[in-house]
Amino acid sequence: MRTLVSTVAKLGNPLTAAVSPISVAAQEHDPASDLQLIGATIPYARNTEIFGEGEAAEYIYKVVRGAVRTHKLLDDGRRQIGAFHLPGDVFGLEAGVTHRFTAEAVADSSIIVTKRSWLMALATQKPEVARSLWTLTARELEHVQDLMLTLGRKNAVQRVAAFLLEMESRSNCEKVINLPMPRQDIADYLGLTIETVSRTFTQLESNSAIELQTSRRVVLRNREALKQMNS
Amino acid sequence: MRTLVSTVAKLGNPLTAAVSPISVAAQEHDPASDLQLIGATIPYARNTEIFGEGEAAEYIYKVVRGAVRTHKLLDDGRRQIGAFHLPGDVFGLEAGVTHRFTAEAVADSSIIVTKRSWLMALATQKPEVARSLWTLTARELEHVQDLMLTLGRKNAVQRVAAFLLEMESRSNCEKVINLPMPRQDIADYLGLTIETVSRTFTQLESNSAIELQTSRRVVLRNREALKQMNS
DNA sequence: CGATCGCTTGATTCCGATCAACAGGAGTGG
DNA sequence: CCACTCCTGTTGATCGGAATCAAGCGATCG
Numbered sequence: 283m284r285t286l287v288s289t290v291a292k293l294g295n296p297l298t299a300a301v302s303p304i305s306v307a308a309q310e311h312d313p314a315s316d317l318q319l320i321g322a323t324i325p326y327a328r329n330t331e332i333f334g335e336g337e338a339a340e341y342i343y344k345v346v347r348g349a350v351r352t353h354k355l356l357d358d359g360r361r362q363i364g365a366f367h368l369p370g371d372v373f374g375l376e377a378g379v380t381h382r383f384t385a386e387a388v389a390d391s392s393i394i395v396t397k398r399s400w401l402m403a404l405a406t407q408k409p410e411v412a413r414s415l416w417t418l419t420a421r422e423l424e425h426v427q428d429l430m431l432t433l434g435r436k437n438a439v440q441r442v443a444a445f446l447l448e449m450e451s452r453s454n455c456e457k458v459i460n461l462p463m464p465r466q467d468i469a470d471y472l473g474l475t476i477e478t479v480s481r482t483f484t485q486l487e488s489n490s491a492i493e494l495q496t497s498r499r500v501v502l503r504n505r506e507a508l509k510q511m512n513s
Numbered sequence: 514m515r516t517l518v519s520t521v522a523k524l525g526n527p528l529t530a531a532v533s534p535i536s537v538a539a540q541e542h543d544p545a546s547d548l549q550l551i552g553a554t555i556p557y558a559r560n561t562e563i564f565g566e567g568e569a570a571e572y573i574y575k576v577v578r579g580a581v582r583t584h585k586l587l588d589d590g591r592r593q594i595g596a597f598h599l600p601g602d603v604f605g606l607e608a609g610v611t612h613r614f615t616a617e618a619v620a621d622s623s624i625i626v627t628k629r630s631w632l633m634a635l636a637t638q639k640p641e642v643a644r645s646l647w648t649l650t651a652r653e654l655e656h657v658q659d660l661m662l663t664l665g666r667k668n669a670v671q672r673v674a675a676f677l678l679e680m681e682s683r684s685n686c687e688k689v690i691n692l693p694m695p696r697q698d699i700a701d702y703l704g705l706t707i708e709t710v711s712r713t714f715t716q717l718e719s720n721s722a723i724e725l726q727t728s729r730r731v732v733l734r735n736r737e738a739l740k741q742m743n744s
Numbered sequence: 745c746g747a748t749c750g751c752t753t754g755a756t757t758c759c760g761a762t763c764a765a766c767a768g769g770a771g772t773g774g
Numbered sequence: 775c776c777a778c779t780c781c782t783g784t785t786g787a788t789c790g791g792a793a794t795c796a797a798g799c800g801a802t803c804g
Contacts (some may be wrong), residue, residue, distance in 0.1 A: 377650075437791075438791075475792075
């Protein structure tokens with residue numbers, strides 16, 4: 283089991299890490315941004331593990347820079363990615379005592395790490411903190427419910443279209459989407475193979491629905507067509 | 514939009530409905546049973562809608578008798594069932610203001626219906642109630658995360674095995690599992706077609722992994738084999 | 745310059761979907 | 775009681791979409 287301390291040790295002197303504001307506030311509007319987490323901002327290199335499935339959930343995490351994926355594995359190595367977490371997103375929050383996913387950095391990332399016990403104690407005193415924790419879990423639930431529909435009932439084109447529209451809605455409203463993750467991660471998120479994802483990107487480009495400036499830079503040329511495909 | 518009042522009106526005199534205990538307690542152990550919901554126990558006939566996707570989430574529900582399914586629909590009618598709710602299960606709890614699924618009675622059922630606003634107000638005063646609401650949402654999240662892995666990365670046999678093991682773990686520890694739902698519901702839960710579900714049941718019976726006393730009564734003859742299949 | 749990695753493309757296979765027919769049971773009404 | 779219909783489930787034949795197997799391309803890096 284990788285501990286926070288060992289991770290910090292590998293990545294450098296924890297004393298040099300930036301520290302986030304000490305204020306803790308929870309309002310109804312955006313629990314992820316209003317719940318100001320106390321803790322060190324720690325760098326994680328690409329493809330390093332942040333926590334593992336089954337480990338004790340001692341910390342709560344918030345992405346400052348980079349991107350994180352959470353996944354489950356089947357015995358034979360098949361992988362299902364549950365979510366990508368981008369700057370501003372909180373992840374690793376559990377109501378139970380253990381993590382139910384493994385979390386890894388998709389790209390070099392900076393993550394704020396906060397003691398879970400600290401927040402839990404605060405939640406018993408401040409209803410607005412308790413409410414924020416609930417809302418964060420509920421949002422995660424809503425996201426995975428949408429993914430469930432995609433995995434259960436959509437074809438390859440609809441899955442990729444859904445992914446692109448999701449990434450667009452979560453990026454800076456720019457026309458160009460920068461995908462931090464490789465094709466294999468997209469495949470394992472959408473329940474497809476890397477080849478099918480690649481072919482579908484190519485197909486969408488030949489349809490003029492998207493433009494691939496590079497394999498990681500996508501322009502949504504026809505958002506309406508994508509929405510229609512998404513069914 | 515079907516309201517509670519109209520549903521009650523159709524089903525008979527609400528004054529004759531049984532009323533659950535007035536006590537409200539929330540402990541750490543089992544939020545579903547400890548959160549004693551106040552409200553009328555209402556009968557719902559098989560295949561009737563309890564609430565619809567997009568409707569205001571004014572009530573919280575608990576199954577007393579029967580079974581409930583929640584689902585989402587794609588434009589072309591493809592359906593994904595998110596969960597089956599059996600006696601003791603709470604459903605329809607939302608952190609937001611609207612229901613994100615449609616709920617229907619799988620079989621003739623009795624459901625305790627409680628005002629959501631009432632519980633929400635209580636949660637701001639009693640941390641243990643707030644904690645129970647969070648835990649209920651977290652359990653739903655865990656369930657749909659497991660389903661996500663099934664839908665994204667398992668084959669037909671693995672999906673049906675997972676379903677049978679889930680139903681077994683949720684039933685009364687008896688050897689015989691009584692399935693309240695038809696094959697079509699199982700198919701829409703597992704992201705398969707009714708034909709594939711039927712064929713897979715037949716295949717598992719010829720493997721001696723299960724015995725089909727009737728199409729709705731299944732005996733798990735070899736639980737270990739099912740677990741192994743489940744990967 | 746060679747090696748590796750990420751991605752794309754082609755050829756073929758295979759699992760589950762689709763199309764189709766039929767069987768068994770429950771309920772209904774003659 | 776039986777004939778009828780409706781509903782649910784099973785089974786067969788064929789099809790198709792994504793997986794698999796395989797090869798090659800381009801960028802990056804040592």
